[in-house]
Amino acid sequence: MPPGRFPSARAELAEEGHLVADGGCFGFPQLIGKAVAMPGSRREIELQIERFHGVDLEQVLGEIEYLRDAGDTVIAGGSLAYGLGNSLSDLDLLISGPTTVESSRVPLDHFLGSLRVDVWKLSQELIESSFRQVEQALAAEAELLGRFGDSYYEDEFKLLQRVAFSVVLDGPELEFGPLDCRTVASGFVMREYAERMRASALVAQVALRAGRSTAAVVNARLAVENALNAGVAQRGIPFCGDKWLGERLDAELPGLAGIYEPFHRLPTDLARDGSDFVEAALDVCAEMWCVELELDALAELACWHNADDVRMAEVGTDHFLLAPRHGVIWELDECDAEACRRLVTAEPDEGWRLADCDPVGMAMCMQLYEHGLLSIKWMEGIPIAALDADWETTA
Amino acid sequence: MRALEVDARRYAWCRGSALWIVGIAVPIYLEDVRGAVQAEQGALLRWAARMLGEACAVALNVALNMDRPIPSPTVRGSWALERIQGHRLWQPCWELIQGVDVVPPEVIAERCEELVEDVRIVVGEMPNPLLPEGQLPALALGRDWLKLMDAIGEEPPLPRDWIRPT
Numbered sequence: 001m002p003p004g005r006f007p008s009a010r011a012e013l014a015e016e017g018h019l020v021a022d023g024g025c026f027g028f029p030q031l032i033g034k035a036v037a038m039p040g041s042r043r044e045i046e047l048q049i050e051r052f053h054g055v056d057l058e059q060v061l062g063e064i065e066y067l068r069d070a071g072d073t074v075i076a077g078g079s080l081a082y083g084l085g086n087s088l089s090d091l092d093l094l095i096s097g098p099t100t101v102e103s104s105r106v107p108l109d110h111f112l113g114s115l116r117v118d119v120w121k122l123s124q125e126l127i128e129s130s131f132r133q134v135e136q137a138l139a140a141e142a143e144l145l146g147r148f149g150d151s152y153y154e155d156e157f158k159l160l161q162r163v164a165f166s167v168v169l170d171g172p173e174l175e176f177g178p179l180d181c182r183t184v185a186s187g188f189v190m191r192e193y194a195e196r197m198r199a200s201a202l203v204a205q206v207a208l209r210a211g212r213s214t215a216a217v218v219n220a221r222l223a224v225e226n227a228l229n230a231g232v233a234q235r236g237i238p239f240c241g242d243k244w245l246g247e248r249l250d251a252e253l254p255g256l257a258g259i260y261e262p263f264h265r266l267p268t269d270l271a272r273d274g275s276d277f278v279e280a281a282l283d284v285c286a287e288m289w290c291v292e293l294e295l296d297a298l299a300e301l302a303c304w305h306n307a308d309d310v311r312m313a314e315v316g317t318d319h320f321l322l323a324p325r326h327g328v329i330w331e332l333d334e335c336d337a338e339a340c341r342r343l344v345t346a347e348p349d350e351g352w353r354l355a356d357c358d359p360v361g362m363a364m365c366m367q368l369y370e371h372g373l374l375s376i377k378w379m380e381g382i383p384i385a386a387l388d389a390d391w392e393t394t395a
Numbered sequence: 396m397r398a399l400e401v402d403a404r405r406y407a408w409c410r411g412s413a414l415w416i417v418g419i420a421v422p423i424y425l426e427d428v429r430g431a432v433q434a435e436q437g438a439l440l441r442w443a444a445r446m447l448g449e450a451c452a453v454a455l456n457v458a459l460n461m462d463r464p465i466p467s468p469t470v471r472g473s474w475a476l477e478r479i480q481g482h483r484l485w486q487p488c489w490e491l492i493q494g495v496d497v498v499p500p501e502v503i504a505e506r507c508e509e510l511v512e513d514v515r516i517v518v519g520e521m522p523n524p525l526l527p528e529g530q531l532p533a534l535a536l537g538r539d540w541l542k543l544m545d546a547i548g549e550e551p552p553l554p555r556d557w558i559r560p561t
Contacts, residue, residue, distance in 0.1 A: 086436060088427070089430060090525075203470065218469070219469055244439065246438025247436055247439050249438070264496060327404065327405055327463070369466070369467070370466055370470045371464075371466055375467065
């Protein structure tokens with residue numbers, strides 16, 4: 001990989017005028033200005049669905065009227081409400097109010113011609129409780145990562161974003177008293193994605209050492225994307241899923257789009273370029289957030305966690321690793337067997353700290369992680385104050 | 396009559412997961428690809444094509460190799476690619492996962508459509524609840540899978556209870 005192919009995050013940001021010239025660590029905490037993008041208006045959503053589908057909002061409200069209890073408000077969120085969607089995007093609605101009778105676990109789909117309308121129905125009490133839980137989690141030091149959904153199940157992120165950055169279509173504004181919904185919702189995405197960035201950075205480096213170059217470069221790219229998603233949230237921009245990151249950057253944050261550009265595509269020759277790609281990606285992440293991402297530092301904070309009750313069995317001179325729940329059995333050689341003993345005898349609540357693994361143990365655990373038989377637990381999260389000293393919540 | 400040369404629980408878990416955990420995402424990504432091409436949203440197109448490549452690789456691996464469990468989303472693409480190495484669909488999956496850059500949007504969309512067609516032949520018809528005509532058949536198929544899982548004592552890939560606890 002030619003030197004200098006990867007631009008400096010700092011240079012890009014300075015060029016865009018997003019950085020303060022002096023003042024210690026350059027990164028997102030020093031970004032000038034927040035809340036560069038706000039949700040659209042009711043009229044904008046109306047125009048979009050008329051243009052794309054020939055459907056007006058009154059038709060939509062009529063179609064979902066049967067779901068509303070007395071006093072319920074209908075609000076819009078998601079890509080169409082935030083000016084990102086296209087003709088195939090669905091319209092995401094939330095019905096809620098102080099006396100809503102029942103809450104659904106999944107959205108209810110409605111079809112009006114070519115327009116798909118996804119409707120969540122949740123009591124205001126439940127929404128407020130979600131905000132409170134997240135607010136407490138943000139104030140705590142423990143890992144937040146994955147506690148409110150993962151990258152495939154983003155409902156909790158999206159719910160909070162929809163409420164915090166809502167466009168009211170019908171009914172009164174939802175009131176949550178002193179709760180600062182936008183700060184909590186943005187802080188939630190920012191911290192979750194910063195912790196994802198750290199997790200991806202760790203997996204990329206462990207995978208690289210274990211010779212798992214595809215996993216290494218995939219996670220390096222993810223680390224950059226997670227860092228950028230955290231940065232977008234930190235600026236108070238509504239989040240509506242990983243898939244809109246690139247469009248957001250292209251449209252609103254070209255400086256960050258420039259940082260992302262070299263990482264869109266994974267190298268073809270992984271043996272030759274994989275290591276440089278990982279290093280460059282992690283440099284960009286560390287520079288953005290001033291967070292320590294070196295493997296040795298991360299290994300002190302992370303443990304291999306035997307979440308699936310992986311066990312060991314000895315039959316004569318043969319050694320086996322078992323995951324009975326999944327019907328999995330692996331044969332182990334003497335070296336692996338020694339590492340496996342340390343893994344299965346680790347305290348279940350604590351796990352096997354990565355810093356205590358020798359290279360054989362690390363490679364074995366990485367292999368088991370790649371097969372879904374181990375997970376990674378962090379001893380601490382990344383407090384929001386470490387990401388943004390000026391961040392304040394009501395917690 | 397044909398005996399399936401695999402443990403019944405593993406077969407049902409793997410085929411069920413190929414359809415319901417992974418396969419159900421494929422029509423969603425394909426719709427994102429089509430929408431992105433129409434709206435000239437290049438970044439969305441890149442993302443959706445990549446996710447589609449990954450979902451196809453995972454569905455293929457689970458259906459062909461009966462591998463379980465499915466690992467964390469951050470490593471499932473690389474896990475699946477390694478396990479389907481040598482299969483003719485490895486290359487199209489890898490190209491999408493790697494990231495498409497200089498290829499015209501219509502060509503990317505065409506590659507995605509072709510890959511999905513090829514994967515359907517292996518994995519089976521993937522439910523598409525995004526379309527009015529696909530939603531009820533998808534629910535009916537889901538119910539059948541629940542019954543099969545119950546019959547062999549395996550955890551179903553779909554929730555039993557659709558009401559959110561309060």
